[in-house]
Amino acid sequence: MAMLEVKGLQVYYGVIQALKDISFEVNQGEVIALIGANGAGKTTTLHTLTGLLPAKQGSIVFEGKDITKMPAHKIVEMGIAHVPEGRRVFSQLSVYENLIMGAFTRKDKKEIAENLENVYKRFPRLQERKNQRAGTLSGGEQQMLAMGRALMSNPKMIVMDEPSMGLSPIFVNEIFDIIEKVSASGTTVLLVEQNAKKALSIADRAYVLETGNIVLSGDAKELMNDDSIKKAYLGE
Amino acid sequence: MSFVQFLINGISLGSVYAIIALGYTMVYGIAKMLNFAHGDVIMIGAYTVLTLLTGAGVNPWLAVLIGMVTCTVLGITIEKIAYRPLRNASSSLAVLITAIGVSYFLQNIALLIFGADTKSFINIITLPPVSLAEGQIVLTGTTTVTIIACIIIMTGLTLFVNKTKPGRAMKAVSEDRGAAQLMGVNVNATISLTFAIGSGLAAIAGVLLCSAYPSLTPYTGAMPGIKAFVAAVFGGIGSIPGAMVGGILLGIIEILGKAYISSQVADAIVFAVLIIVLLVKPTGLFGKNIQEKV
Numbered sequence: 001m002a003m004l005e006v007k008g009l010q011v012y013y014g015v016i017q018a019l020k021d022i023s024f025e026v027n028q029g030e031v032i033a034l035i036g037a038n039g040a041g042k043t044t045t046l047h048t049l050t051g052l053l054p055a056k057q058g059s060i061v062f063e064g065k066d067i068t069k070m071p072a073h074k075i076v077e078m079g080i081a082h083v084p085e086g087r088r089v090f091s092q093l094s095v096y097e098n099l100i101m102g103a104f105t106r107k108d109k110k111e112i113a114e115n116l117e118n119v120y121k122r123f124p125r126l127q128e129r130k131n132q133r134a135g136t137l138s139g140g141e142q143q144m145l146a147m148g149r150a151l152m153s154n155p156k157m158i159v160m161d162e163p164s165m166g167l168s169p170i171f172v173n174e175i176f177d178i179i180e181k182v183s184a185s186g187t188t189v190l191l192v193e194q195n196a197k198k199a200l201s202i203a204d205r206a207y208v209l210e211t212g213n214i215v216l217s218g219d220a221k222e223l224m225n226d227d228s229i230k231k232a233y234l235g236e
Numbered sequence: 237m238s239f240v241q242f243l244i245n246g247i248s249l250g251s252v253y254a255i256i257a258l259g260y261t262m263v264y265g266i267a268k269m270l271n272f273a274h275g276d277v278i279m280i281g282a283y284t285v286l287t288l289l290t291g292a293g294v295n296p297w298l299a300v301l302i303g304m305v306t307c308t309v310l311g312i313t314i315e316k317i318a319y320r321p322l323r324n325a326s327s328s329l330a331v332l333i334t335a336i337g338v339s340y341f342l343q344n345i346a347l348l349i350f351g352a353d354t355k356s357f358i359n360i361i362t363l364p365p366v367s368l369a370e371g372q373i374v375l376t377g378t379t380t381v382t383i384i385a386c387i388i389i390m391t392g393l394t395l396f397v398n399k400t401k402p403g404r405a406m407k408a409v410s411e412d413r414g415a416a417q418l419m420g421v422n423v424n425a426t427i428s429l430t431f432a433i434g435s436g437l438a439a440i441a442g443v444l445l446c447s448a449y450p451s452l453t454p455y456t457g458a459m460p461g462i463k464a465f466v467a468a469v470f471g472g473i474g475s476i477p478g479a480m481v482g483g484i485l486l487g488i489i490e491i492l493g494k495a496y497i498s499s500q501v502a503d504a505i506v507f508a509v510l511i512i513v514l515l516v517k518p519t520g521l522f523g524k525n526i527q528e529k530v
């Protein structure tokens with residue numbers, strides 16, 4: 001059985017249907033990419049998965065447990081951490097306080113301290129700026145903070161929404177390096193990206209979304225060579 | 237009376253406004269709503285304490301404690317029954333109208349239970365007055381206790397918000413509710429806690445207010461409630477130090493206005509100052525500049 005099984009998801013904003021029929025699976029240890037044009041429903045899918053939006057139809061099962069109706073703050077405890085679109089760090093809090101917020105569901109002080117040390121090791125810039133207000137960081141640094149904050153909960157699965165959006169090429173490469181390292185350390189990754197080329201290059205498998213439906217799925221390397229994908233998403 | 241004496245009286249009244257304004261500002265910051273029933277919670281607190289004192293002869297400290305618990309429970313209940321169902325309402329006007337409705341509801345409940353006649357509050361503050369400058373300046377026991385209470389509450393609340401886990405959760409919810417949920421913060425519980433704290437403080441404000449101005453009617457909370465709201469906006473709504481500074485400045489302006497200009501137009505002066513401040517700095521004295529997100 002897959003670690004995450006999403007079946008027949010339908011989601012509405014008022015009367016407007018944003019997700020029509022979304023089904024996908026994520027296996028333990030995989031890097032899965034969700035790609036698709038702006039407005040396809042990627043963010044909506046992730047928000048529904050982590051409990052910020054209610055599903056009208058369909059089910060979400062994580063490690064055998066139905067979490068479709070579970071409130072967001074309980075889903076974190078299940079082991080899913082969400083790095084939201086636009087980073088959404090707490091700009092008035094310091095870098096350190098943001099990271100501590102990431103460990104909100106953790107009780108063990110020693111474990112939190114260890115996590116913090118690991119995050120600082122992974123993102124030395126965050127340690128340098130730990131007392132700085134998050135709002136004063138650059139976009140790339142905020143993205144690192146958002147990722148570090150998510151890792152503070154020791155997640156089994158990390159869900160990332162457009163981590164490379166608006167970043168300079170140097171930062172984009174750095175962020176993708178980090179995603180690969182996070183994956184190598186055993187965390188399952190679900191990655192939403194408009195930068196399809198980059199996403200497919202590090203993913204095991206991928207799903208393509210179009211106006212609320214999954215229209216294509218398969219092995220990431222194969223999708224990279226698919227003509228329709230090349231034309232629509234890779235700009236070739 | 238001397239200027240310094242008026243100033244002290246102003247700080248004392250302003251301290252009460254500050255304590256009430258804290259409730260307004262915290263609820264606004266975290267639940268993003270104006271709880272216009274907040275002033276009436278003060279009145280309920282004062283009636284509760286007075287009833288315990290005169291009707292049951294309860295020890296004053298215990299009476300205040302029970303008053304705080306009563307208001308805390310009342311605040312949590314109001315939020316749960318009246319405001320929570322509207323949390324995701326598309327119009328914030330619905331919440332505002334509900335809050336005004338709750339305010340009238342509380343006033344009418346008080347009318348029903350305690351009657352419309354003015355009750356005279358028993359001052360439970362037994363601290364003796366202090367004379368300074370050869371009797372030129374008098375610090376009544378009530379003044380001293382009010383100012384000290386305000387300082388303790390401010391300090392305690394600032395420490396709570398900055399140094400404790402539930403406090404940090406409040407800051408996180410106030411900035412980005414969705415992101416706070418993704419961290420594992422229970423938003424409903426956090427909002428309940430905010431109402432609990434604000435309402436508990438309202439009980440203290442009620443006792444302090446009625447100790448200084450000992451006449452109690454079902455409408456006693458309304459005007460101080462509005463002024464505290466003004467103080468919160470004045471200081472920058474959502475900001476805890478803003479509520480403190482806004483409240484004290486408002487008290488000083490009101491008392492000085494009454495003393496040197498006219499007691500009839502003192503309230504008008506208060507609102508005029510608010511308008512001027514908001515024209516110059518729309519976010520209030522301590523208002524955060526909302527940063528553009530990149």
Ligand SMILES: Nc1ncnc2c1ncn2[C@@H]1O[C@H](COP(=O)(O)OP(=O)(O)O)[C@@H](O)[C@H]1O
Pocket residue numbers: 013016018036037038039040041042043044045
């Ligand atoms: N808060 C909202 N209210 C109404 N419609 C929305 C809202 N957010 C997104 N949508 C609509 O839902 C669809 C999917 O959006 P989204 O999930 O953000 O797409 P993506 O992340 O793939 O760019 C779009 O048509 C978008 O306009």
Ligand SMILES: [Mg+2]
Pocket residue numbers: 042043044085162
């Ligand atoms: Mg999106």
